[in-house]
Amino acid sequence: MDWLALHLPALSLEVHERGLAHPPPLAIAEHERLIACNGPARQWGVHPGLAQSAGRALLADLRILPRNVRAERAALERLAAWAMRFSDQVSLAPPRGLVLESARSLRLFGGAEALHALVGDGVRGLGYQVRCVLAPTPAGALVLAAAGADGPVPDLAALRPALGALPVAALGFERQAQGDLARMGLKRVADLLRLPRAGFAERFGIERLHQLERLLGERADPRRPFSPPERFRALLELPAEVPDAAALVFAGRRLIDELYGFLLARQAGVQHLGWTLSHADRAPTRFRLGAARPQRDPGRWLELLRERLERLRLPAPVRAISLASETLRPLAPADGELFPDHAAATEPDPALLDRLRARLGHAAVQGLALVRDHRPERAWRWCEGGQAARRGHEHDRAPGSVRADWPLWLLPAPVALPQRGNRPWLDGPLALGETCERIDTGWWDDAPVARDYYVATAASGERLWIYRDMHGGRGWFLHGIFGVAEEDPAANAVTGDFDQR
Amino acid sequence: MQLEQLLHQRPDLWRGRAGERSAPAGPSTGFAALDRALPWHGWPPASLSEILSTHQGAALALALPMLAAASRRSRWLVLVDPPCVPFAPALAARGLDLSRLLIVRAGADTAWAMEQALRSSACAVVLGWQGPEQEKRRQWPAGSLRRLQLAAAAGDALAILLRAPGAAAQPSPAALRLQVEAAGDAIDVTLLKQRGGRPGARIRVGSGLSPTGCSRSPG
Numbered sequence: 001m002d003w004l005a006l007h008l009p010a011l012s013l014e015v016h017e018r019g020l021a022h023p024p025p026l027a028i029a030e031h032e033r034l035i036a037c038n039g040p041a042r043q044w045g046v047h048p049g050l051a052q053s054a055g056r057a058l059l060a061d062l063r064i065l066p067r068n069v070r071a072e073r074a075a076l077e078r079l080a081a082w083a084m085r086f087s088d089q090v091s092l093a094p095p096r097g098l099v100l101e102s103a104r105s106l107r108l109f110g111g112a113e114a115l116h117a118l119v120g121d122g123v124r125g126l127g128y129q130v131r132c133v134l135a136p137t138p139a140g141a142l143v144l145a146a147a148g149a150d151g152p153v154p155d156l157a158a159l160r161p162a163l164g165a166l167p168v169a170a171l172g173f174e175r176q177a178q179g180d181l182a183r184m185g186l187k188r189v190a191d192l193l194r195l196p197r198a199g200f201a202e203r204f205g206i207e208r209l210h211q212l213e214r215l216l217g218e219r220a221d222p223r224r225p226f227s228p229p230e231r232f233r234a235l236l237e238l239p240a241e242v243p244d245a246a247a248l249v250f251a252g253r254r255l256i257d258e259l260y261g262f263l264l265a266r267q268a269g270v271q272h273l274g275w276t277l278s279h280a281d282r283a284p285t286r287f288r289l290g291a292a293r294p295q296r297d298p299g300r301w302l303e304l305l306r307e308r309l310e311r312l313r314l315p316a317p318v319r320a321i322s323l324a325s326e327t328l329r330p331l332a333p334a335d336g337e338l339f340p341d342h343a344a345a346t347e348p349d350p351a352l353l354d355r356l357r358a359r360l361g362h363a364a365v366q367g368l369a370l371v372r373d374h375r376p377e378r379a380w381r382w383c384e385g386g387q388a389a390r391r392g393h394e395h396d397r398a399p400g401s402v403r404a405d406w407p408l409w410l411l412p413a414p415v416a417l418p419q420r421g422n423r424p425w426l427d428g429p430l431a432l433g434e435t436c437e438r439i440d441t442g443w444w445d446d447a448p449v450a451r452d453y454y455v456a457t458a459a460s461g462e463r464l465w466i467y468r469d470m471h472g473g474r475g476w477f478l479h480g481i482f483g484v485a486e487e488d489p490a491a492n493a494v495t496g497d498f499d500q501r
Numbered sequence: 502m503q504l505e506q507l508l509h510q511r512p513d514l515w516r517g518r519a520g521e522r523s524a525p526a527g528p529s530t531g532f533a534a535l536d537r538a539l540p541w542h543g544w545p546p547a548s549l550s551e552i553l554s555t556h557q558g559a560a561l562a563l564a565l566p567m568l569a570a571a572s573r574r575s576r577w578l579v580l581v582d583p584p585c586v587p588f589a590p591a592l593a594a595r596g597l598d599l600s601r602l603l604i605v606r607a608g609a610d611t612a613w614a615m616e617q618a619l620r621s622s623a624c625a626v627v628l629g630w631q632g633p634e635q636e637k638r639r640q641w642p643a644g645s646l647r648r649l650q651l652a653a654a655a656g657d658a659l660a661i662l663l664r665a666p667g668a669a670a671q672p673s674p675a676a677l678r679l680q681v682e683a684a685g686d687a688i689d690v691t692l693l694k695q696r697g698g699r700p701g702a703r704i705r706v707g708s709g710l711s712p713t714g715c716s717r718s719p720g
Contacts, residue, residue, distance in 0.1 A: 352621040356605060356614060364606045368589040368599050380589035385603045404594035408561045412585055462556045462683040480588060483562020483688075 003134070004102040004119065005141030006083070008076070010129045011096045012036050015071040018127030019236040019251035019321065026239050027055055030067040037062075063239055069095070071237065079123065081228040082261030086119055091138070091223035097146065099138045099223060112152040120150075122261070127254050135159055137217040143170055156217055163215055164190030171211070177204055232262045232270075232325040241280070241317035245309045248277070248321055252305045253298075255323040260298040262325075269294030269331035273301065274324045279316040287312070289358060292350030294329035300351060307359040353385060370401040374441045375449050376410055376479065379403075405437075407465040407480030414477035417466060424466055424476035428459030432466075440470070455482065524697045528659070531566020532706035535690060539677070540698040543567070548676035549650040549660040553668055553693070557584055559683040560663050562707070563690065565595050567659075568626060572598035576625035576658075579618040581605045583630050612645040619652035619660055626659045643672065650674045669693055 008014070013036040017023045025041035027034045034050045044059040055062050072095060080090045080098055086109065089101035102115065109115040112134050123130040134152040135141035140159050147170040153159050166189045168181050180203075186192055192200070192212065201209040213219035234255050242248055252275075263269060271294045277285040289304045356365045369383040379401050417424040424430045433455035442448040451467040458464055465480030527541035527548075536542050544550060544567055554560040568578055569592075578601050580587065586604075593599055607614035615629040629649075631641070641662070653660040666680060678693040687707040694700050 352618060352623050355617055356607075360605065360607055360610065360614065364608075366604055367602055368587070368592070368604065370589050370593055370599065376588070376590075380586075401590050402593045403590040406588060406591040406594070408558055408565070408588055408591050409585055410588040457685055460556070460683065461685060462558060463686065481556075481558035482686075483558040483560075483565060 002101065002103040002136055003138040003141045004087070004100040004105070004115065005093070005133045005135065005138065005145040006079070006098040006100070006119065006123060007131045007133075007142070007145035008079075008096045008123075008128050009131065010036060011072050011075060012067050013038055014128050015068060015075050016065055016237055016239045018254055019238045020240065020242075021247075021250045024063055024240050025059055025061070026063045026065065028067050029055075029064050034064070035067065065239065068237070071235070072096075074235070075128075077226070077229075078234055078258055078262070079126070079128070080226040081232075081265065082122075082126070082258055083119070084226075084228060084265035085261055086115070089223075090226045092226055093138075093142050097142050099142055101138075101223075102134065112154075116152060126257055126261075135162075137215060138221055138223055139211070139214045140217070143172075143215060146170065146172075160193070160216060161190075164188060164193060168192065171215075173204075173208065177208070180204075228262070228265070231328065232259050232323070234258055234324075235320055235322040237320040238318065241319055243314070243317040245312040245314050245318075248309055248318060249302070249306050251321045252309070252323075253302055255321070256298045256301045256305065259301070259323065259325060260296055263296040263328065263331070266328060267331060268328035269296040270325045270328055271295070272326040274326065275305070276322045276324070277314070277318045278320040278322070279314075280319055282316055285312070285314065285318075290362075291354050294331055296331060300354070304354055304358040307355060311359060372401050374439055375447070376406065376439070378442075378447070380410075407463075407482040409481040411479055411481075414467070414479045417476040417478050419476060424456065426458055426464070426478065430456040430458055430464065430466065432456050438470075439467075451477075453479070528567050528570060530563070531570070532563075532704075534704050535706050538692060538698075538702050538704055539695060544659050544661075545676035545696065546659070547654045547657045548696075549646065549653050549662065549674065550677040550679070551662045551664055551668070551673060551675045552679050552681055553664050553666045554681040555666060556681065556683040557663075559681050559688045561587065563679070563681055563688055564626075564628060564661055565592070565597070568628075569596040569598075571625040571659075572596075572601040574625060577601055577603055577618075577623055579603045579605060579615075579624050579627045581614045581618070581627065581629040582607050582611045583628075612641065612649065615660060615662075616648055616652045619649065619656045619658045622656045622658070624656065624658050626661065627653075628661045628663065630663045631665065641668075641671075643674075647674050650676075 012028045013026065016028070017026055017038055023038060023040065025038065025044060025046070027037035027041050027046055029035065029052050032052050034046065034048050034052065034055050036048055037046045037055070041059065041062055044062070046055050046058050046062060052064055055064060076092055076094065076096070076098065080092055083090050083098060083100055087100040087102055087105045091099050093099050105115055106112060109118055116132050116134060120130055120132045131145045131148065131150040133141045133145040133149050135144060136153070136156050136159055140153070140163060143166065144153065144162060147166050149162070153162050168186060168189060168191070169178060171189065173181070181192070197209060210219055214221040236251050236255060238251065271291050273289045275287050275289065279285070287308060289301070289308060291300070291304070295301065353365060365385055366382045367385040369381055371379055371381050373379050417426055419425060420429070437453040438451070439453060440450040450470040452470060453465060453467045456464045456466045463482040464478055465482060466476055466478050469475050469477060524540035525546055527543040527546035529536050529543040530539070552560045552563060572578055580602070583604065589599055605614050605618070611629050611631070615627050618624045618627045649660045649662065662675070669678070669680065675694065676696040680691040680693050682689045684705065687705050690704045690706060692700050692702045692704070
């Protein structure tokens with residue numbers, strides 16, 4: 001049982017179908033004939049082998065798509081990359097098979113039954129039907145899986161009768177050779193195996209004999225190992241146009257699950273994912289999802305995608321969705337830990353930041369930092385949330401930028417106040433405080449100010465920060481709103497129970 | 502407090518409002534008079550509180566001592582949709598560690614952003630203001646208030662919603678509702694509702710701002 005073969009019987013259908021939760025009746029055609037159809041189509045009596053026109057006669061709105069060999073090949077390669085989490089040697093067996101070298105995996109994953117179930121469930125979770133066969137030879141495993149078997153074949157002694165019971169057609173010889181064999185009365189593989197080898201080679205070619213020998217493990221069968229691409233890239237075509245962005249979550253989840261297997265096999269994460277939504281006749285919609293640190297948790301990426309899709313306004317229905325990872329980054333095995341230590345707590349929870357930014361945009365979440373400047377509007381700046389912490393805030397606590405006598409709110413821009421009788425006015429006369437602060441600075445750059453700031457009490461009881469412009473028109477402006485002074489210095493020693501967790 | 506202790510020593514004494522004593526202690530408001538009036542001796546922990554006011558300065562000032570204390574611990578402070586930018590130099594002067602502060606501009610999604618921050622368990626306090634959308638409607642749907650209360654409990658965080666005084670007419674699941682008015686250099690706080698305590702008290706907190714001399718900046 002050194003080899004695990006996967007056969008994907010419905011691959012040509014699934015490359016189109018698996019992006020939709022409820023696909024419409026769908027059939028795949030090749031050379032004017034249906035070669036596969038899905039459940040909803042079968043309910044109407046459509047079945048493989050029908051002519052296209054016969055399928056349409058049974059069901060007028062049957063969607064018939066041409067077979068897309070390239071998409072099948074791409075899907076097979078992505079599955080191979082995904083399967084590398086189970087084995088470091090995976091080989092393609094086109095058009096619909098994969099084979100994994102599984103001798104070591106058996107031990108790692110707890111035996112044949114366990115591995116069989118893990119791989120089978122994993123592939124089905126990605127939206128594919130699959131049959132898995134564990135067998136002593138790769139060719140034997142592939143032929144059995146393709147012929148409809150599912151399960152382990154323990155050893156060579158058991159392999160021979162299992163193969164022998166198959167019809168000759170399961171070996172995939174050309175039509176000509178199959179005809180010859182049938183005329184000779186050879187129907188089962190067992191009939192072939194009974195023939196004298198020399199005569200068989202003479203009649204059907206040495207290559208066929210070698211094929212039989214490889215099946216039985218009597219001849220070496222080297223397989224070219226699949227080497228995965230540097231980055232993950234996947235395109236999912238949708239059989240019907242999807243007008244609603246929220247309905248794309250299902251297709252997105254398929255791609256994210258594949259990405260997860262891809263990353264898991266490489267012990268890597270990604271920090272950015274590029275998504276492209278293709279439309280019929282206009283430029284595609286593109287967006288990028290970012291995480292604060294490299295990630296592979298599919299749940300988290302899916303959450304970010306859902307947030308974004310909920311807010312996305314599609315210019316047109318979507319025909320295909322594709323996902324491209326940016327550079328892979330190594331990820332420590334201890335992925336998914338919540339707050340592991342205090343160092344992590346000095347940065348905002350990355351999951352929270354990612355979630356907020358995915359929905360609101362990157363610039364919507366920011367921190368504040370101090371700047372050494374006497375002009376109030378320049379005494380602070382936006383910063384990346386948590387950055388001030390990393391650089392150490394001692395620098396920002398420079399004298400001149402911490403001001404207890406400045407107000408809690410600064411208006412985005414000064415608001416000109418009306419005047420009555422040379423006094424500033426705001427829903428009533430403003431009572432000016434006795435003291436003023438003159439700020440006269442900035443002559444060296446483009447925004448010099450010369451202002452006299454006063455604390456003014458409005459009729460409502462609110463205290464405002466207003467200034468008189470000493471440069472130009474000597475007008476009055478509202479610039480800030482005060483709260484209240486702290487009760488006493490003891491307020492600094494407030495003991496709250498914030499750390500009870 | 503001494504009277505309290507004396508009463509505690511008398512197990513034969515039955516006292517009304519016994520539930521009040523069992524209320525879990527919350528982070529101090531920083532105003533002794535207000536702490537004394539609240540069953541939690543501070544802000545109700547892991548709950549939703551509401552501050553109703555037209556005076557943005559007074560409303561923020563009331564929360565500020567608690568915010569400053571929280572900023573010196575390990576979790577985050579999040580302000581969602583403040584009406585304008587809180588002035589960093591003044592916040593720093595009140596002891597608030599700016600590196601713990603996140604400001605989120607959520608537009609119509611104030612309630613959503615608050616809920617995310619509360620549930621994350623990464624935040625000690627989440628303050629939210631009525632966004633422009635809710636301002637128009639002048640109210641939050643009761644469902645979203647309940648969600649905030651649940652999120653605060655789930656994330657063990659304080660949720661504080663700053664609303665217009667008109668909201669007093671709308672029932673709310675908040676544990677505490679305060680009406681706040683500026684009174685010169687003090688704040689008048691009216692307890693509209695407190696779970697496990699008596700409403701109606703009116704408390705004046707804060708005192709005079711020390712006047713500053715006319716100073717001339719260099720340059």
